[in-house]
């Protein structure tokens with residue numbers, strides 16, 4: 345017998361307390377800040393810095409970090425294209441729930457495939473998905489190599505490593521692109537500031 349529910353027998357249950365009420369209580373707009381980029385590009389660092397900055401402004405955020413999710417929710421997934429797609433799909437669904445709860449959900453995953461990121465975007469109402477592209481050169485990420493994974497990938501000891509022998513598809517229309525300025529990496533504080541400015545201007549930090 346199939347363990348899948350028959351969609352014909354599944355019904356949506358409305359909750360009397362709505363998103364707008366939660367947002368009013370929190371004085372912010374529920375949304376998803378989706379940080380994408382190569383391994384070592386600084387996604388987690390930006391996520392932490394942004395979370396701290398929002399906290400200091402009294403805004404409630406929560407970070408969904410790819411590495412961390414792979415310890416629990418996504419622990420049964422590897423790095424094949426199908427697994428990555430499922431990884432992003434699940435994370436997008438969870439991020440959508442957090443946004444519906446009124447939180448600023450910061451998701452930081454490589455999320456290398458454009459169609460998977462676009463599918464996450466499509467879950468949210470217009471403008472509530474803020475895609476942030478960490479556009480850092482592969483060489484910089486590889487020089488950093490904090491976990492030694494690029495070295496292993498170059499030696500052929502890890503197969504299908506993003507940027508080496510698995511593709512990274514850059515966004516075509518992201519809301520924010522972070523890159524080197526005059527060849528220098530902006531500080532995490534500067535990058536977080538850029539995202540916060542975008543959110544302030546877009547009215548995300550008030551109900």
Ligand SMILES: Nc1ncnc2c1ncn2[C@@H]1O[C@H](COP(=O)(O)OS(=O)(=O)O)[C@@H](OP(=O)(O)O)[C@H]1O
Pocket residue numbers: 382383384388410411414423427428429431432452453454455456491493502503504505506
């Ligand atoms: N084959 C391969 N390719 C890319 N990355 C790999 C791989 N194997 C392990 N790792 C480590 O897993 C982290 C990426 O997890 P994600 O969930 O963000 O990846 S993905 O979005 O599903 O592509 C990634 O973490 P970050 O360096 O923080 O990006 C790596 O440390």
Ligand SMILES: Nc1ncnc2c1ncn2[C@@H]1O[C@H](COP(=O)(O)OP(=O)(O)O)[C@@H](O)[C@H]1O
Pocket residue numbers: 381382383384385386387388389390488490529530531532
């Ligand atoms: N803006 C930055 N300036 C200098 N070093 C950074 C910056 N962002 C990240 N790093 C460093 O680069 C390495 C990779 O950053 P990390 O946030 O773990 O990347 P990712 O999550 O994309 O794999 C870490 O050693 C981190 O300290």
